[in-house]
Amino acid sequence: MKADAKKPVKKSSSPSMIHIWFLRHLQVAISSLGRLTRSPIGTLMTATVLGIAVSLPAGMWVMLDNVKQISGNWDAGASLSMFLKADTDEQQVDELIGKLKLMPEIQHIAYVTKDDALVEFQQFSGLGQALEILQENPLPAVLIITPTLQHSTPLQADLLLKQLNQEPLADLTQLDMEWVERFHAITEIAIRAVIVLASVLSLAVLLIIGNTIRLEIQNRHDEIEITKLVGATNSFIRRPFLYTGFWYGLLGGLIAWFLVTISLWLLSGPIEKLTGLYQSQFRLDVLDLPTTVVLLMGSAFLGLAGARIAVGRHLRAIEPD
Amino acid sequence: MIKFDNVSKRYTSGYEGLSNVSFSMEAGEMAFLTGHSGAGKSTLLKLIGLLEHATRGQVMVDGRNLGKVKSRQIPYHRRKIGMIFQDHRLLHDRTVFDNVAMPLIVSGASRAETGRRVRAALDKVNLLNKEKAYPITLSGGEQQRVGIARAVVSKPPVVLADEPTGNLDPELSKEIMELFLQFNQVGVTLLIATHDIDLVKQMNQRVLTLGSGQLIRDTTNLQEAF
Missing domain, CATH: 3.30.70.3040 (Alpha-Beta Plaits)
Incomplete structure (x- = not known):
């Protein structure tokens, strides 16, 4: 009955390959997100660890940006x-x-x-x-x-x-330039330190997500095996895990955003008091839109990359027998 | 449709699962594969489904030499073969409908097409009323019928069954066999591994008998087979 009702619809619209491809990705993206929400506490804990790892370099970056903003006024000329x-x-x-x-x-x-x-x-x-x-x-x-x-x-x-x-x-x-230059030199060191920290913590994010995905693959061992038996390609099997990594990364990025924003909010009072003493118009900048986008996309990308590494390593090991 | 030419399979442990097996099956043929456990029945089926590769000899399926199938192409080969297992291999966190739909989903069928085909397959195995049930709530015979529906839902030219009635009582086993006969009547090539000799006797079909990895009998004469 239901099938009959759908027949004319199917005939009138012949969706293109790209349309089908997009639809299938959307389905997998949503279903892997749904799977994460089914164990909210575990998901949240993993995402929070990721968030903390991402928030450290992100927060330091924003602070540096603020410092550069102050010193920017000094660049006008010697x-x-x-x-x-x-x-x-x-x-x-x-x-x-x-x-x-x-x-x-x-x-x-x-x-x-x-x-x-x-x-x-x-x-x-x-x-x-x-x-x-x-x-x-x-x-x-x-x-x-x-x-x-x-x-x-x-x-x-x-x-x-x-x-x-x-x-x-x-x-x-x-x-008056001299100490400005020294200050710039110090800022350069700080920037370098943030980059090093960001690299190390990115590696941590990759490993955390890689390990999470590895466990996920183990849990779904039977499913992977059966899906391979009925003729699923490797990319089909990979897809949900990649989306899981992506969601973890994005969620971690969101948590990092909150952590940084809350920290800046907590700091802004004392800092305004301090700069007030110097009659400065300085205001502590929060995460602006471009930085937020970079933070979220970067974090999501790390999630995807971590998942890809784990999936590449562990999926091959599962073959039906 | 299926052709074995001096096929041997030696496992890395040194154990020889099959040695010098040759036979062929035409498209639309049905045959039973019998022999004691460990005689090589499962190995033979695995070679057809490319779960294992032959060590020597040549396996042809649907005109294709399986020795030349690259690992990237294996999924596409498996889509042409429906596989049925003694332990059903169903996913217990998914409904009957979703289990049966798996081969269609992996090959990218549209939603409407999937719904139509899954219901047709469930109808054939008489489980249309159970599509929303979870496998765990079904009896052994019903679970096996879900497994069969999954194997035939994408209309593969070849269906392999490894001890499909292993855990079922004779009554249910007979039902399953009737199903296989129906599939065979619409042109599906069927190879069914079983050690249930009584059942095979009732079916009156070609019988391949394996012993210690070798094909010791290939006959349609049941008197000769046992």
Whole structure:
């Protein structure tokens, strides 16, 4: 009865091979997901282990990204700070500024008086009240000198620095780039460390999924054998296991996303307080969309790869007898 | 349809399962394969289904030399052969319908086609009312009929049965044999391994007898066979 009712439908629509192929993959994908949901606790435990493994490099990556975001503002160009001798008077400063402005290497000069420097320091250091105890302003006046673009390269800036250090009114002139560069070097090391960590933990994910799939293959030994007996190709038998690996990976990625997001949320309060002390507009970035996509896809891919390795190794061993 | 030419099978343990066996079966023929346990009945069937490879000699099935079938092509060869086992080999976490549908699913039949064919096969073995049942809830005879439905659902030209009535009482065994006769009448080549001589006597078909791996008799004369 039912079969009869379906006959006309079958005749009117002749689905293409691609359509059938897609449909079959969808079926396997859904059924392997269904199989995972049938043992939710076991699935969740495995996925959580994966999630933790993935969340470590992912979380560190986001933190690094944030650090780079702060330091990004410093890249704009080198600037030189010329600390003036304590006994320099205003007239001398004006003359100096006039002289320096004539130099073709210099684009802009900002003058920070001793008083300005003190006010700024009081505001940003958080030492406001302690500084009031001081009878005298210990801070020097500073000229913040921005070289023109072509004199901003490390080499040119260094030449300019040497020249400015000759200035009799200058107590000390220093290139602000130096510590930026050091900071960048440290960031580079941190990035390298994250990459190493990510590689090691990716390997862990591969092994965890590989082992999970291996157990799954053992559990379904009879099924595999019988499916081979009725003429299933290897790729047909592989497919559900590959999808299982994929789902594990994706689920692990989702858990990692939650772990990272929750951690960042927990950190954001104290960090905002800290950066507030520096009058910074800095806001802790959470996982943005591209990073999230990379995280989930990468994790799913690792799951797929782990499953593929396990399946390749263990399916061959099962032959019907 | 099936042709053995001086076929020997030696296992890695050194045990010789078959030695110099030659016979042939035409398309649509039916034969029983008898002999004591260990005589090589199962080995012979396994060679046809490519569960084992012959060590020497040539096995031809449907005009194809099985020695030349690459491992990637084995699944496609198996789709032409329905196999029935003494222990049924059903999946107990799937319904009767899903068990019978397996050969169709692996070969990529459409859903409508699968439903139609599975019901036709279940109808033939008289289990249409059990399609939603799980194998464990069925009797031994019913489980074997599910196994038979699975073997014939994709209409393979060759059906092999290894002790299909091994665990069944004579009454049920007779029913199973009647089923085989019906399949044979629609042109299926059937080779049935059994040590149930009484049953074979009733069937009046060609009988191949194996002894210690050798084909010791091949006759349609039942007086001569036993």
